[in-house]
Amino acid sequence: MDLKTVLHQVHTDSGARMVPFGGWDMPVQYGGIISEVAAVRKQAGLFDVSHMGRLYIEGKSATNLLDLVLTSPASTLSIGKARYCMICDESAGIIDDTIFYRLAENRYLLIPNAGNREHVINWLQSWIDKDFAGGCFIDDQTLKSSLIAIQGPNSSAILDQICTVENGTTPSSIKGFSWADCILLNHKVMLGRTGYTGEDGFEIVVDSDHAVDVWHSLTNAGATPCGLGARDVLRLEAALPLHGHEISINKTPIEAGLSRFVRKSGTFVGSEVIYDQLDKGTEMRLVGLKVSGRSAPRAEYPILRQGEQIGYITSGSYSPTLDTSIAMGYVLDQYALISEGLKIDIRGKLIEAELVQLPFYSRPRRP
Amino acid sequence: MNPSDRQYTKEHEWLKIQDADSNLAIVGITDYAQAQLGDVVFIDMPEIGSTVVHMDKMGEIESVKAVSDLFSPVSGEVIKTNSELLDRPELINEDPYNEGWILQVILSDPEELNSLISAEEYQSFTEQA
Numbered sequence: 204m205d206l207k208t209v210l211h212q213v214h215t216d217s218g219a220r221m222v223p224f225g226g227w228d229m230p231v232q233y234g235g236i237i238s239e240v241a242a243v244r245k246q247a248g249l250f251d252v253s254h255m256g257r258l259y260i261e262g263k264s265a266t267n268l269l270d271l272v273l274t275s276p277a278s279t280l281s282i283g284k285a286r287y288c289m290i291c292d293e294s295a296g297i298i299d300d301t302i303f304y305r306l307a308e309n310r311y312l313l314i315p316n317a318g319n320r321e322h323v324i325n326w327l328q329s330w331i332d333k334d335f336a337g338g339c340f341i342d343d344q345t346l347k348s349s350l351i352a353i354q355g356p357n358s359s360a361i362l363d364q365i366c367t368v369e370n371g372t373t374p375s376s377i378k379g380f381s382w383a384d385c386i387l388l389n390h391k392v393m394l395g396r397t398g399y400t401g402e403d404g405f406e407i408v409v410d411s412d413h414a415v416d417v418w419h420s421l422t423n424a425g426a427t428p429c430g431l432g433a434r435d436v437l438r439l440e441a442a443l444p445l446h447g448h449e450i451s452i453n454k455t456p457i458e459a460g461l462s463r464f465v466r467k468s469g470t471f472v473g474s475e476v477i478y479d480q481l482d483k484g485t486e487m488r489l490v491g492l493k494v495s496g497r498s499a500p501r502a503e504y505p506i507l508r509q510g511e512q513i514g515y516i517t518s519g520s521y522s523p524t525l526d527t528s529i530a531m532g533y534v535l536d537q538y539a540l541i542s543e544g545l546k547i548d549i550r551g552k553l554i555e556a557e558l559v560q561l562p563f564y565s566r567p568r569r570p
Numbered sequence: 571m572n573p574s575d576r577q578y579t580k581e582h583e584w585l586k587i588q589d590a591d592s593n594l595a596i597v598g599i600t601d602y603a604q605a606q607l608g609d610v611v612f613i614d615m616p617e618i619g620s621t622v623v624h625m626d627k628m629g630e631i632e633s634v635k636a637v638s639d640l641f642s643p644v645s646g647e648v649i650k651t652n653s654e655l656l657d658r659p660e661l662i663n664e665d666p667y668n669e670g671w672i673l674q675v676i677l678s679d680p681e682e683l684n685s686l687i688s689a690e691e692y693q694s695f696t697e698q699a
Contacts (some may be wrong), residue, residue: 220608231635232608235608235609235663236608236609236633236634236635237609237611237634432608432634432635435635436634496612497611497612497632497659498612498614498632499611499612499632499637501637520634520635521611521612521632521634523634550630550637
């Protein structure tokens with residue numbers, strides 16, 4: 204039986220189509236993926252992402268633990284800031300990717316993917332038991348709180364209407380990859396200026412008792428409810444990786460082109476393989492592809508060059524923002540810069556493809 | 571509601587006889603099918619003059635999220651396809667029973683119509699799904 208978020212009833216009441224995802228019954232779409240994507244790119248969209256984990260790591264060894272198991276350092280992260288990173292095994296295979304927030308000197312919040320939450324907890328616990336027994340612990344609050352994301356250029360203006368930061372400033376004054384305690388409708392929430400759409404936006408951690416209230420107040424203030432379908436298209440346009448597609452236990456951060464989220468010195472779990480790959484390169488590399496027309500390459504479709512398979516697609520979709528089909532995939536490193544003769548086998552039809560720089564879409568810089 | 575002036579398949583296509591004397595029929599997908607697919611962005615239709623076969627794959631329909639096969643409700647020759655759909659595939663979402671029609675076919679075996687189901691039968695079929 205799939206888990207349900209506290210907003211489940213709100214979704215079904217508003218006619219959202221529900222699908223199983225990562226062990227949860229989640230809305231895949233409300234009005235339609237194309238209109239939802241447009242709402243996020245041009246105004247503001249609202250997502251229930253309560254299926255994602257909320258793991259609090261606490262204790263005097265919390266920083267040392269995270270320095271060991273995350274690819275980005277915790278010790279150099281200021282209180283009030285957040286970072287993106289990966290959690291790797293000893294072979295540098297990616298167990299999960301996560302944003303982590305430093306809440307206090309010895310307190311952090313990690314947001315693992317829904318389907319990986321158990322694995323991440325067990326993995327971190329095994330390192331606590333091994334190296335930090337009694338020094339820190341994991342408090343899994345996933346089933347006790349809710350996570351709502353508001354994404355799009357109007358997000359900060361909408362939040363400013365109904366939310367104040369505890370220090371008296373407005374949510375729009377929170378910087379990117381930072382967080383603050385806020386009051387939203389008399390409810391205490393944590394607001395992080397983070398997201399997974401390529402737009403400006405916030406992720407809101409709120410007690411489950413108040414999640415429905417917060418959701419309705421944000422839709423009333425002008426945010427459009429969106430489902431996981433739109434979220435997947437938005438993250439693909441922004442070339443953000445999805446675990447199980449671009450990244451997995453069989454891929455390293457270097458193969459996935461994520462070396463900027465990896466420390467270049469010191470020892471951490473997976474560092475030996477990572478440093479070796481930074482030095483010598485990898486056999487396969489993640490690339491961005493564009494195909495003309497609206498028929499999209501999908502995961503696992505072969506990428507060919509002069510009739511030979513040189514790689515495969517990890518994610519693909521029609522992009523409503525760019526009005527063309529886009530995809531990410533792995534190709535042999537020696538072909539990662541050569542578009543000539545490149546084709547994708549779309550259900551038996553060989554369609555010409557072009558290598559393009561990632562991301563496909565970057566949000567316009569605003570004054 | 572599904573119009574009662576036509577017949578349906580359990581693969582979610584509809585067929586409407588346009589001219590019984592010449593065995594001319596129009597084919598499309600149902601409102602239930604378009605809702606399940608979501609925003610349609612691309613349709614691969616059979617070529618004009620080609621032959622389609624009863625309940626064989628005749629094309630593909632692609633939404634943002636997924637791709638589905640189109641099945642031919644009957645056997646026959648394709649005499650026209652809805653070229654409007656190439657530029658405006660969203661017509662299938664907006665008006666699946668009229669402007670979103672997919673193709674016209676001359677039936678080669680009108681007996682096959684007996685295997686199609688009525689609007690009522692289709693309705694209860696989708697309610698059970």
